Amino acid sequence: MVSKYSNAVLLPLLLFGIVIAIWSAISAQIPGFPPPSEVWSELLVVLSDPFYNNGAGDQGIALQLGNSLARVFGGFALAIAVGVPVGLLIGMSKNAYTAFNPYIQILKPVSPLAWLPLALFVFKEVNTTAIFVIFVTSIWPIIINTALGVRSVSEDYLNVARVLQLSPFERVFQIILPVAVPFIFTGMRLSLGIAWLVIVAAEMLTGGVGIGFWIWDEYNNLNYSHIIIGIILIGVIGYILDAAMGLIADFFDYRKRGLK
Amino acid sequence: MSAKPFLKIDHVDKIFPLGGGKEYVALRDVQLDIKENEIVSIIGHSGCGKSTILNLIAGLDTISNGTILLEDKHILAPGPERAVVFQNHSLLPWLSVYQNIEMAVRKVLGEELSSSEIRDHVMKYIQMVNLDHAKDKYPGEISGGMKQRVGIARALSIEPKVLLMDEPFGALDSLTRANLQDHLMRIQMQTGNTVVIITHDVDEAVLLSDRVIMMTNGPEATIGEILEVNLPRPRNRLELQHNPEYLRCRGAIIEFLYSKFAKEDE
Structure with missing residues (x-):
């Protein structure tokens, strides 16, 4: 019998073999579809010089990914700066909740890409437009989860604050935020995941340096192996972003700190 | 002890609006004077508004009619001079x-x-x-x-001037509860705090209190009887077991709760 540890290695490897076999079969059927071996050798080439810069249209993969990440973090940071205070407000005030809720419910299901033409018209510049689209993408989960965190503060803790006559400021920092922070990080983690999904599509539309446009550009160059490389690298980076946010979230979560 | 009450609950009503113009009168005309350094427990069936009285003294809930005075000052909001031990x-x-x-x-x-x-x-x-x-x-x-x-x-x-305890030991097993009751009595002898305890435990009420306030059933609950517990301190639960005064107090409360104001199971 194989142990559960060797299972953890063997089973994904087995599936990997099956995927490679199916992939090879597809590339044998469709002329020009790159087989796994070609993608592998191209991947080595792409990764061998990730930082080259031959002007706006031709840059290394690390620069492409870096530009996309910078836009994601720009829009994400703006969304935190706006979303957390708004979330705190609508979590603490019934009136603010009543005022904001209909708009949040209506705007939340709108694809962030629908904002792109409007943003392009307003900003007349692709970088700001992409950052704005990521901002719109990220803000809803952050607002909603922050408000949820605030509303999950137990009445007992608030009674403690009332007996001790904490000021509103002290109440936010000593009672509400410690409870809400894990929720805020859950919202941030969701946001970052969606933002990384959306940036690829946004860049395909806006052009410029970035992984999304790189993939689109390689399609126009008939360089299909690079498209597959792009998909793999986007996946790896998305996984790393999610895992890093998970670690940061755990660090700020008192429920995971107290019980060592 | 001075004749002047330390904590005065004066003709207090508590009415909760139910919506649709209806209301629920939880407390009606509650009147109680508590002396400084006194330990008072409030006992009654569930739904008798005993926790409501505590919340009113704490200022966590608002009084509908009447006043509560602590050292002649109106209680309008929570404050640290009335510390609460939550259940x-x-x-x-x-x-x-x-x-x-x-x-x-x-x-x-x-x-x-x-x-x-x-x-x-x-x-x-x-x-x-x-x-x-x-x-x-x-x-x-x-x-x-x-x-x-x-x-x-x-x-x-x-x-705090007053320590308010809302069924403080209700969620604990009986051995732990006994241990904490002893702790509380010892500490109160050191600090001399005025203590108001909400309880539904007859033995706890007699053991801890100078007076036991017995509540009638809601709605419109009010104070039914007040029992003086004339037992010297420090009190020892073992010695009290066969003490006639202890048994008298215990009997009086049981009589009140299970005969005069018996309550069917909901």
């Missing part, structure tokens, strides 16, 4: 035992005490409930009885 301890789970008490002390006495005095003050109350060994533990790491001792230490550490 479920209400410790902040992201702070250690020490930090939970420190946070209260810093807020209430922070302006009068230096940092080292704050530390000594917090430690004094941690020692009072024998929790030196657990001072750096988090609430999630200690037992229910220990949590409630921290809750008592936190309430006492802000040097």
Whole structure:
């Protein structure tokens, strides 16, 4: 019998073999579809010089990914700066909740890409437009989860604050935020995941340096192996972003700190 | 003891609006004078509004009619001179035992005490409930009885005029409860606090109290009878078992709760 540890290695490897076999079969059927071996050798080439810069249209993969990440973090940071205070407000005030809720419910299901033409018209510049689209993408989960965190503060803790006559400021920092922070990080983690999904599509539309446009550009160059490389690298980076946010979230979560 | 009441509950009603113009009268014309240093317990069936009285004294809920005065001052809002020990301890789970008490002390006495005095003050109350060994533990790491001792230490550490306890030992097993009752009696003899305890436990009421306030059933609950417990302190639960005064008090409460104001199961 194989142990559960060797299972953890063997089973994904087995599936990997099956995927490679199916992939090879597809590339044998469709002329020009790159087989796994070609993608592998191209991947080595792409990764061998990730930082080259031959002007706006031709840059290394690390620069492409870096530009996309910078836009994601720009829009994400703006969304935190706006979303957390708004979330705190609508979590603490019934009136603010009543005022904001209909708009949040209506705007939340709108694809962030629908904002792109409007943003392009307003900003007349692709970088700001992409950052704005990521901002719109990220803000809803952050607002909603922050408000949820605030509303999950137990009445007992608030009674403690009332007996001790904490000021509103002290109440936010000593009672509400410690409870809400894990929720805020859950919202941030969701946001970052969606933002990384959306940036690829946004860049395909806006052009410029970035992984999304790189993939689109390689399609126009008939360089299909690079498209597959792009998909793999986007996946790896998305996984790393999610895992890093998970670690940061755990660090700020008192429920995971107290019980060592 | 002075004739002047320390805490005066004067013709207090508590009415909860139910919506649709309806209302629920929880308390009707409650009148009670509590003396300084006195331990009073309020006992009654569930739904008799005993916790409501405590919330009114604490200022956590508003009085519909009448007044409550503490040393001649109207009670309108919560304040640290009326510390509350909550039924479920209400410790902040992201702070250690020490930090939970420190946070209260810093807020209430922070302006009068230096940092080292704050530390000594917090430690004094941690020692009072024998929790030196657990001072750096988090609430999630200690037992229910220990949590409630921290809750008592936190309430006492802000040097309140009145200690309000809402079924403080209700969620604990009977051995732990007995232990905490002994703790409370010992501490109260040291500090001389005025204590109001909400309970539904007959033995607890007799053991701890100078007077037991017996509530009628709601709606429109009010004080049915007041029983003086004439037992010397310190009290020892073993010696009291066959004490005629203890048995008389116990009998009077049981008579009140299960004969005069018996309540069917809901």
